[in-house]
Amino acid sequence: MELTLDGDVVRAGYEARERFYDSRGYGKVRNGDIDLSPVEAAHLLYRGDIESIDGMDFRAFLGSAAVSEVDFAVYKDLRDRGFYLTPAREGWVDDAAGADFVVYPRGKGPWDNEVAYRVRVIGERDTVDATALGGCVLAVVDEESEVTYLDTDRREVSGTSDAAVPATAGELLGERVVCWEPPAELYDQAFYGQQLGDDGAVQLSLVEAAYLAQEGLLTVDGGADAVVGRGREVEGDRFDRRLAVYTALRASGVAPKTGFKFGADFRTYADVESAENLGHSELLVRVLPADHRFEPRDLALDVRLAHGVRKTMVFALTADGGDGSGDSGNGNDLEWIAVERLTP
Amino acid sequence: MELTLDGDVVRAGYEARERFYDSRGYGKVRNGDIDLSPVEAAHLLYRGDIESIDGMDFRAFLGSAAVSEVDFAVYKDLRDRGFYLTPAREGWVDDAAGADFVVYPRGKGPWDNEVAYRVRVIGERDTVDATALGGCVLAVVDEESEVTYLDTDRREVSGTSDAAVPATAGELLGERVVCWEPPAELYDQAFYGQQLGDDGAVQLSLVEAAYLAQEGLLTVDGGADAVVGRGREVEGDRFDRRLAVYTALRASGVAPKTGFKFGADFRTYADVESAENLGHSELLVRVLPADHRFEPRDLALDVRLAHGVRKTMVFALTADGGDGSGDSGNGNDLEWIAVERLTP
Structure with a gap:
């Protein structure tokens, strides 16, 4: 079969429609005929189902400007995995925006009105807006043309870690606050800070101390402002973003601790009853300004x-860039995006 | 016992020398007496072995400018782990440069002339020059004052992956080169590229293709320069650095493949016999300019x-920043620094 490229569509007739759409889910029906996108036509060429397009064989067509190699790598990979899928073009699928392919559940096709994944294709060297994530699967084509799938999802964070803590006093020492005689609940039940030794003293991180001071649970020379000021000195704007996220996590009943060993801002415990019986931490949280652009790598x-450590990666996007204007921390201006590996 | 701070040294007499140096390895002997560094004196205060320094108790002394909280956290942690250690001050230890503490093997002390670790202390928010790594253990104190130890070591890379490959032709397509009819050795034995499908075609990454073209093993329109040019278009200077490292790895008998799934530049196979029986890849390589400063996180x-994936992280530092001046790739201007977690 020899077909013709018309702009960005490969036009084919009734016979092609029967062979490619009706039985295998390629293309878009138009007046009883079929339109194929170039990537679909390339796949049919690759399989030997059609011989040429405007005289071009697979090799020539893939090398032409009509087909993106990156799109082809993902299209082929998903077909190899047994999926039918449709290019997310306006008029071809509902809600085309933000996706490159709409993938149907295995055994289903474009005629079934069920969607398994909305896939967005990027190359390893492209960047992607943080706000574009959520509700789509990123298919990243690396330099060796292997595809990695990352499922992105907007989500809420919640837990039952909400032990009450009596107020206490602390001393700002460099990049930490030491509570020399804290109530036992501070560390034992609510899991703030680290024990300095065996005598009960607890050292708080600056973000923990700033939160407790703002909540009226910690008195320190200069008040919360002194702690926040020290945080900004050593971290800049990032401190405000981290404090906003820390505050929102605590407000959601989740106990955040440093994620340093995992290269993250926080790891979180949803159901802390005591520091002695912590259980597993569920999330790794990285705090980012909402205008962040991700490198796929x-x-x-x-x-x-x-x-690898049986946790879910969550990116916390602070909408206002964490300007410390005072309304941060209510969590309303935060977005949580969970990203997980997917094997379709 | 009440001692006195004299500049950056706490002076103590013969009795203190017997109690603290002779039996537990604190301080530096001077004329039969003992000098303690402030961090050592703080630890003795913390333990209750001395009562005060210039009238300051532990709490006051730790809060004074004399002691770094970060140094104290590491000093205490290593003491808690059963080590004796000496501040790396000029005149106190041999080769003080580049270290903050010299740590002796367990059961040994400053009188034994054996060193287990040379430790460099940094806070989570400090940065560290890439060239300062190698031959020391980084002790990173995170915001919650927990210490993470990273052993850094200059090393060589070598292997036996050196299968010969006949020359072949390729076509530059976007960010890859496709060899439509390659010799079987290209992929099967030497593990270049990925198979495009079942018909034998192999797609090479730009860095693989540039290397093969420079070695005279790949012909492509425009030659190696066309491939390198495409690489620079999509990666900038980073492409030259990666090509220099790729070339040095291949010259060392190691087969590099993309490290994308691990967030690295390359993963490497030291002893490839065939693509079918690869075995485990040993190293993850991240390519960096030599003037890079690491964030500890x-x-x-x-x-x-x-x-977590049973590999060793290796940073490849390109001395000239990878300017593509043509002498890159012989590996002489590269430094390899392996970094591994250490539990002292």
Whole structure:
């Protein structure tokens, strides 16, 4: 079969429609005939189902400007995995925005009105807006043309870690606050800080101390402002973003602790009853300004690490860039995006 | 016991020398008496072995400018782990440069002339020069005052992956080169590229293709320059650095493949006999300009991930920043620094 490229569509007739759409889910029906996108036509060429397009064989067509190699790599990979899928073009699928392919559940096709994944294709060297994530699967084509799938999802964070803590006093020492005689609940039940030794003293991180001081649970020379000021000195704007996220996590009943060993801002415990019986931490949280653009490689690194330690990677996007204007911390201006590896 | 701070040294007499140096390895002997560094004196205060320094108790002394909380956290942690250690001051230890503490093997002390670790202390928010790594243990104190130890070591890379490959032709397509009819050795024995399908075609990454073209093993329109040019278009200077490292790895008998899934530049196979029987890849390589400054958190992330997948993280520093001046690639201007987690 020899077909013709018309703009960005390969036109084919009734016979092609029967062979390619009706039985295998390629293309878009138009007036009883079929339109194929170039990537679909390339796949049919690759399989030998059609011989040429405008005289071009697979090799020539893939080398032409009509087909993106990156799209082809993902299209082929998903077909190899047994899926039918449709290019997310306006008029071809519902809600085309933000996706490159709409993938149907295995055994289903474009005629079934069920969607398994909305896939967005990027090359390893492209960047992707943080706000574009959520509700789609990123298919990242690496330099060797292998595809890594990352499922992205907007989500809520919640837990039952909400032990009450009596107020206490602390002393700001460099980049930490030491509570020399804290109530036992501070560390034992609510899991703030670390024990300095055996005598009960607890050292708080600056973000923990700033939160407790803002909540009226910690008195320190200069008040919360002194702690926040020290935080900004050593971390800049990032401190405000981290404090906003820390506050939102605590407000959601989740106990955040440093994620340093995992290269993250926080790890979180949803159901702390005591510091002695912590259980497993569920999330790794990385705090980012909402205008962040991800390098796919950094995403792959974070998500792979989280998977390896049986946690879920969550990116906390602070909408206002964490300007410390005072309304941060209510969590309303935060977005949580969970990203996990997916094997379709 | 009440001692006195004299500049940056706490002076003590013969009795203190017997109690603290002779039996427990604190301080530096001077004329039969003993000098203690402030961090050592703080630890003795913390333990209750001395009562005060210039009238200050532990709490006051730790809060004074004399003691770094970060140094104290590491000093205490190593003492808690059963080590004797000496501040790396000029005149106190041999080769003080580049270290903060010299740590003796367990059961040994400053009188034994044996060193287990040379430790460099940094806070989570400090950065560290890439060239300062190698031959020391980084002790990173995180915001919650927990200590993570990272052993850094200059090393060589070598292997036996050196299968010969007949020359072949390729076609530059976007960010890859496709060899439509390659010799079987290209992929099967030497493990270049990925198979495009079942018909034998192999797609090479730009860095693989540039290397093969420079070695005279790949002909492509425009030659090696066309491939390198495409690489620079999509990666900038980073492409030259990666090509220099790729070339040095191949020259060392190691087969590099993309490290994308691990967030690295390459993973490497030291002893490839065939693509079918690859075995485990040993190293993750991240390519960096030699003037790179590490954020400790990024280091922790890379090293933790590598550990989780049973690989060693190696940073390849390109001395000239990879300017593509033509002498890159002989490996002489590269430094390899392996970083691994350490539990002292």
